[in-house]
Amino acid sequence: MSPGSAAGAWPAPRSHRSLDASVRVPGSKSETNRALLLAALANGPSRLRGALVSRDSDLMRAALAQFGVEVDTSEETWTITPPATLTVPKQPIDCGLAGTVMRFIPPLAALTGGTVVVTGDEEAFARPMAPVLQGLRQLGCEIDSDHLPLTLTAPDELGGPRVEIDSSASSQFISALLLCAPRFPHGIEVVHTGEQMPSIPPIEMSVEMLRERGVEASRSGERRWQVLPGPVQARDSVVEPDLTGASVFVAAAALAGGEVTIADWPSETTQSGALLLGVLDQMGVEHELSSDGLVVRAGAPLRAATIDLRNAADLTPVVAAMAVFAEGTTTITGVAHIRGHETDRLAALATEFSRMGVDITETDDGLRIEGCGPDGTGLTGGEFRTYADHRMAHAGALAGLVVDDVVLDDVTCTSKTMPTFPTLWRDLVGDQA
Template sequence: MWHAPVASRRLRALCPVPGSKSESNRALVLAALADAPSRLTGLLAARDTELMIAALRGLGVGIDEPAADDEPVVWVRPPLRFAAADAGIDCGLAGTVMRFVPPVAALAPGSTRFFGDERASERPMAPLLDGLGQLGVRIDADRLPFVMDAPEHLSGPSVCIDASDSSQFISALLLAAPRFTSGIELVHRGASVPSLPHIAMTVEMLRSRGVEVDDSQPGRWRVKPGAIRAKDQRIEPDLTNAAVFLAAGVLSRGEVRVPGWPAHTVQPGASIVDILGRMGAEASLDADGLTARACGELQGAAIDLHEASELTPVVAALAVFANGDTTISGVAHIRGHETDRLQAIENELSSIGCRVRQTADGLVIEGSGAGGAGLEPTRTLRTYADHRLAHLAALIGLVVPGIELDDIGAVSKTMPDFTTRWDRMLEQTEGTAR
């Protein structure tokens, strides 16, 4: 249990955030597949990256322990030949691990077992496993847990899957494709692919390592076989994790600055800048970072989060304290994330008296205004083992007194020291030194 603190004064805080989970785990996979050792700086230290490191080690990759300092440096040494993981691969509840690692394991002839947390079997996997099957990998199930049996040489290059449930199915196959016997010609068939910026991140990181990727046709990706050049990389701050701190500054009617915000990025979390502006707040970038501040009361808005669905819980929290209705659309696929996020958000916001309903692809939230008029204090909100639901509850607790979280440990997935960072933020208010 964690008692969410109330923001009794306007925040005026500097809030550094750890490295991007999406970039960290892509960088680890590409370093494991590269033609020489790589150095990764600023790698996220959290459960998802720990699981990825353990998984790659199980396949024969050499990875140093991250240094315990403010800017960890990790060396990754690719193996001459990948080996099947005798002890199996624990994916936890991490989408990047359960989806990015099987294509790497397809390069390790023999059998590897994949398993995870209790809820891991609820996360979609079938399209990715079908794609690997088209390359000649035998798999005994269409979700976790499963055993895959990789051949000596993969077939290909043609693969056709339905990636409408997750962009990670595409990214997973693209990351390992240069090491496939014939590369890959990957085609998506189905409804639109969500979170396309995450695929753009994958393509950009591949190209920066000398890989030829043709994505000129929508829904089709061609990757030529060949070496992945080793590259030392500095990981960007996680902009989706940053969003909860920026939102806190706005809800306190103060401001929060996140240092190190990149001037150019493909991270979907950067969409929070536009979203804050559309809801009546302000976000400005300068050499010192990105600052979000309140500019009067928040206003409800129609927001399509198809490209940045991880922001849904933070946007939902802002919507609770806006004037008028907020419609969040384009996020039907988050019903298959760590939990059914749409149902969870509806459940928990309804429990404090907020009027909210699900639509086919999102939520409609009736705002209660800046002070949360009519909302019921002293409630326990559930996190569903989902770090983003913990962020939602923490933001609600800034305004509504007496909010408790049933399991703050959910934040270990991407920010184990979240409560320390949150408390440090709340110590910085108007009249205190930055």
């Protein structure tokens, strides 16, 4: 793990009174990058409204452009025009630290019949990649590494359809293969071989988005997914708000008290971030869906709980921050695999909250946190390192609502999925000096 840059140091705003705010968060990163990829494979131009503008989506757009895809962002609604035939990129593709880009691009490269080099940020070299690459090898690709940077050489025709991979570390391995499979000559049948199941909601999102574009895609068993070959219909679509990104604003109400509304929260969704509502129930936070969105009201101290985040692991930093200010011992389970996310999130959370004075320990598959109560009794501020991880920045910002003098070492990492985060956060807290 490497700490962030001091150039982005940011004093986290302290809250001294209850909140009263409405927040409109940007579009879902997961949905935006899936929609861009599917539009690149479609049989005509697609239009995308509400797409996320962030480093992750910028990297996806730049990567697709190297395959000959035109993405016109000059209007609020983007237009994506696929080429008649995907071109072989002449330069290495930069995936940055974006999991969706580094996992989704190799299957697209497998469709070119050529050789493609894929790289990214140095921190990305440690992120798990092997299962999706093993799946592509089973289809006939030659790949010189099990992590970034890598060189992939596609066969003249991909084999298949059956591949067997262990996707325990990330559901993105399965989604990556499914999303490109309509263009594989035999489609694909992906069988998960690991003992622990991956997070299912993101895979459901991939399957649903394929179906919306006329593709025959299904989950045909607990561990088996299938996509038949065929055209991907061009489609005009609207991206939902990023519910995982919204979770930090929801948690703010739980910590500072008052009422926060998340505009346009969908009543039905495949986003795993929606599982936050169950966490709110466990911890005693009042919430309801209204015509305006999700309304969160908090006042009573947070209750400690045992929380299984297996299907919503990206919520772990925000839930951990809530647990710090709960009464009692909270245990977060099912998230061992986030040790391989942007950073080792379990170690990072344990390290940074311990530095503040929290009794927090890693378990085999999560964290155990002794709550300090709503006032954070005994906790001290100081530098909160983000490790170039946007979710760690969210955890630090939440701690800063309650504890004096918390300073994030680098808030610029939030540009990965929410470049407007510092402004949205200050608007939420308001002038409470």
